[in-house]
Amino acid sequence: MEPTNDPKSNLIIVSNRLPLSIKRVEGGFESSLSSGGLVTSLSGLTKSTRFQWFGWPGIELKDPADREEVTKSLEEHNAIPIFLDKTLSQEHYNGFSNRILWPILHYQSGVSFDDTPWQAYRRVNELFADAIADAAKSGTLIWVHDYHLMLLPELLRNRLQEQGKSCAIGFSLHTPFPAGDFWRNLPVRKHLIEGLLSCDLIGFHTDEYKQNFIDTCASLLGARTEIGNQIQYKNRLVCIDKFIVGIDPQKFTETLAKPEVQERIRKLKDRYKGVKVIVGVDRLDHIKGLTQKLKGFDAFLDDHPELENKVILIQVAVPSREDVKEYQELERELCTLAGKINGKHATPEGTPLLYMHRSVPFNELAALYSVADVCLLTSTRDGMNLVSFEYVACQQERHGVLVLSEFAGAASFMSEGSIPFHPANITEMSEAIFAAINLSPEERKKKYERLRDFINTNTSAKWGQTFTDKLSYRCIIGPGLLVS
Numbered sequence: 001m002e003p004t005n006d007p008k009s010n011l012i013i014v015s016n017r018l019p020l021s022i023k024r025v026e027g028g029f030e031s032s033l034s035s036g037g038l039v040t041s042l043s044g045l046t047k048s049t050r051f052q053w054f055g056w057p058g059i060e061l062k063d064p065a066d067r068e069e070v071t072k073s074l075e076e077h078n079a080i081p082i083f084l085d086k087t088l089s090q091e092h093y094n095g096f097s098n099r100i101l102w103p104i105l106h107y108q109s110g111v112s113f114d115d116t117p118w119q120a121y122r123r124v125n126e127l128f129a130d131a132i133a134d135a136a137k138s139g140t141l142i143w144v145h146d147y148h149l150m151l152l153p154e155l156l157r158n159r160l161q162e163q164g165k166s167c168a169i170g171f172s173l174h175t176p177f178p179a180g181d182f183w184r185n186l187p188v189r190k191h192l193i194e195g196l197l198s199c200d201l202i203g204f205h206t207d208e209y210k211q212n213f214i215d216t217c218a219s220l221l222g223a224r225t226e227i228g229n230q231i232q233y234k235n236r237l238v239c240i241d242k243f244i245v246g247i248d249p250q251k252f253t254e255t256l257a258k259p260e261v262q263e264r265i266r267k268l269k270d271r272y273k274g275v276k277v278i279v280g281v282d283r284l285d286h287i288k289g290l291t292q293k294l295k296g297f298d299a300f301l302d303d304h305p306e307l308e309n310k311v312i313l314i315q316v317a318v319p320s321r322e323d324v325k326e327y328q329e330l331e332r333e334l335c336t337l338a339g340k341i342n343g344k345h346a347t348p349e350g351t352p353l354l355y356m357h358r359s360v361p362f363n364e365l366a367a368l369y370s371v372a373d374v375c376l377l378t379s380t381r382d383g384m385n386l387v388s389f390e391y392v393a394c395q396q397e398r399h400g401v402l403v404l405s406e407f408a409g410a411a412s413f414m415s416e417g418s419i420p421f422h423p424a425n426i427t428e429m430s431e432a433i434f435a436a437i438n439l440s441p442e443e444r445k446k447k448y449e450r451l452r453d454f455i456n457t458n459t460s461a462k463w464g465q466t467f468t469d470k471l472s473y474r475c476i477i478g479p480g481l482l483v484s
């Protein structure tokens with residue numbers, strides 16, 4: 001990347017997960033597109049913004065020749081791997097990030113703290129700080145993403161100072177930030193918050209998460225928080241704001257226009273003629289409320305015997321974090337539940353639930369979204385939930401209905417255009433599904449148009465632009481000055 005005087009042309013993005021996940025196969029390596037909202041939102045920026053993307057490639061490689069091969073294959077995506085030892089990366093990723101921090105950020109109780117993964121988390125954040133500090137030049141904008149790297153801003157700030165470099169550091173959290181009392185469950189919480197407060201700018205998906213963070217800074221650290229969108233802690237003034245993350249809707253419009261996707265849509269429409277299709281696409285994760293979703297759908301089928309063979313739920317559960325015990329248990333639970341529901345409601349004409357525990361290609365995903373009359377999302381907590389945006393992007397013709405848990409971050413913006421419900425209330429979920437499939441065409445159109453305008457206005461490109469504009473402004477005026 002050519003450095004210029006414009007700070008935004010010298011942007012480094014850092015996340016644990018890179019846009020491609022690398023796997024060893026016979027005779028070499030294979031890469032596949034990583035799933036998850038973080039990769040979707042950042043990939044959506046690539047058209048409008050140039051950046052280098054640093055992260056963990058998801059595989060341990062000791063042989064320098066292997067490292068070189070993987071580094072080369074990532075280069076064309078401007079992605080730069082930070083290689084980690086297997087035990088260390090597992091303790092950081094599964095041990096601390098996914099088994100301790102992720103549940104706490106999503107209000108799950110009963111999480112037990114352990115020092116070994118915490119030390120690995122610190123170490124990985126240090127290794128990232130070393131790599132990024134070496135790559136940065138004075139004036140580089142550094143934008144760090146998500147809960148795997150909460151200590152990084154402070155470590156990085158120290159290393160940059162030692163090297164005499166002055167850079168603006170921003171951080172975006174892609175998960176909820178829980179209310180203070182819940183955050184107290186984590187004994188190392190102070191280190192994490194202090195780690196973030198070395199930033200110039202910190203972004204959250206919703207006002208609620210932003211406010212929870214501000215309240216926590218005040219109660220936990222005694223930081224000054226009554227100065228607008230800023231927090232003063234020690235000698236730093238940190239800007240805190242909400243930035244609405246989004247998708248690239250055009251990517252879906254273009255995909256739907258492809259002849260092979262149109263053909264697939266025709267086939268699916270034919271297959272489900274006379275049947276209302278409900279779609280769900282979620283990583284297989286506790287926070288997505290998949291158990292609740294299957295139970296709610298079961299209740300809906302019980303409540304409406306007149307709809308026998310007239311409704312199908314197609315649920316894609318994308319495999320995720322499969323080395324973590326809790327995720328393995330959930331997978332078994334869902335498999336059993338899916339079997340029970342079909343056992344109870346199947347007829348010789350077919351089964352009402354199609355449960356797919358695998359990843360589906362992008363074209364297929366777009367076709368599925370397009371033919372679905374309803375999209376059912378049941379998150380118990382969720383940073384934003386970009387699947388809800390993607391469904392809307394594919395509903396130009398059908399004006400399908402979004403049935404959206406009130407606990408998804410997206411519900412703060414989309415509740416009027418969707419049918420909101422409480423995911424723990426099975427009766428309410430059943431009623432919401434029924435209301436969605438019976439909504440009049442006029443009401444569907446009205447809701448659709450509202451959501452369409454929202455997702456077309458709040459794109460990933462706009463999100464990135466707004467964040468980096470604000471970060472580069474901080475860079476120009478210099479840290480520690482009072483700005484609003």
Ligand code: ADP
Pocket residue numbers: 033034035036037038040281283318358359360361365384385386387388390
């Ligand atoms: P989360 O970030 O918790 O997974 P989101 O709903 O915000 O939840 O984002 C999920 C993203 O993963 C969506 O953009 C969705 O399209 C994407 N996705 C789903 N299935 C796949 C897949 N097979 N391959 C790549 N991405 C996928």
Ligand code: G6P
Pocket residue numbers: 017035036037038039146147174175320321383
């Ligand atoms: C969520 C997190 C991301 C993460 C993604 C997929 O969106 O906020 O940071 O990348 O889930 O999870 P994974 O563990 O596969 O990276």
